[in-house]
Amino acid sequence: MNIGKAADASGVSAKMIRYYESIGLIPAAHRTASGYRDYTDDDVHVLQFIRRARDLGFAVEHIGELLALWRDQGRASADVKRIALNHVQVLERKIAELQGMVATLRTLAERCHGDDRPDCPILADLDAPAPSCPECHPAPARRRFGKP
Amino acid sequence: MNIGKAADASGVSAKMIRYYESIGLIPAAHRTASGYRDYTDDDVHVLQFIRRARDLGFAVEHIGELLALWRDQGRASADVKRIALNHVQVLERKIAELQGMVATLRTLAERCHGDDRPDCPILADLDAPAPSCPECHPAPARRRFGKP
DNA sequence: CTTAGACCTTCCTGTCATTGGAAGGTCAAG
């Protein structure tokens, strides 16, 4: 099976398959005489595993760990559970951060007329955040959600 | 005031101040005779505005819009409200996505012994997600949270 | 058999917000 078929079958784009190979997440694929990458059903299976883990928000780094455990028949399920629960914590921290932002923005938007007048509490707050409104000013988020 | 003081006063790193200048988010700073950037309190004020907006999760692109509105005395508050509420929607979509992931992982982790035995429903699900467990299989998240 | 065009290959670039570092100039205190 060539890379295009493998991409369709696994839901991982051909670009990404080559990328995962380049960073060592998956071993180099077999090649046909003409140099085309050639995939087996098992290879596609691995790619599906990766895609599913990505959909669950695992970083590629952690997917590598999960793959190793998956391949290791003697692994302890505790290891897997630890990785999963650790990921849950990371996700929940992120959720809390986002919820703080939403709360602030909703509060500000509620106080905004939303008409043609120039007054706008949203801009006013961005300008000089009112210290008397703790709901508007959650703990400063040092790291943003761009880096999982 | 040099860039270091402006950075301390605004909470935006010197690196980022130069970056914001380079992408045109802020105008080029005045320079001293020796070429050092020189900032006024007003400049710092703008930087604080930017930092606050970043803390609220606005993309730099949107901060540019907000800055333009902030500077525009004749702006309509409706414009600001629209941007803010639009951002709320984006954030809430992201939150729902993350919550779906957490729910799946929690469910899987609950079913995992977490001992030395190799059996692990987490890996088993990544392997071949059970179609009979809708809770485990939320709507596929196409875009991940890496790009706000 | 030839040809079109759909696929494959590698390699390079850009994204976004940010951090890091190197090489070199400037400033203030001792």
Added chain:
DNA sequence: CTTGACCTTCCAATGACAGGAAGGTCTAAG
């Protein structure tokens, strides 16, 4: 004058991709 803390510019890297150029290969139709 020296020290070291600052400033300057420029270049590279991060993660997880997407896009594209240049060139080779495969397949089906004519």
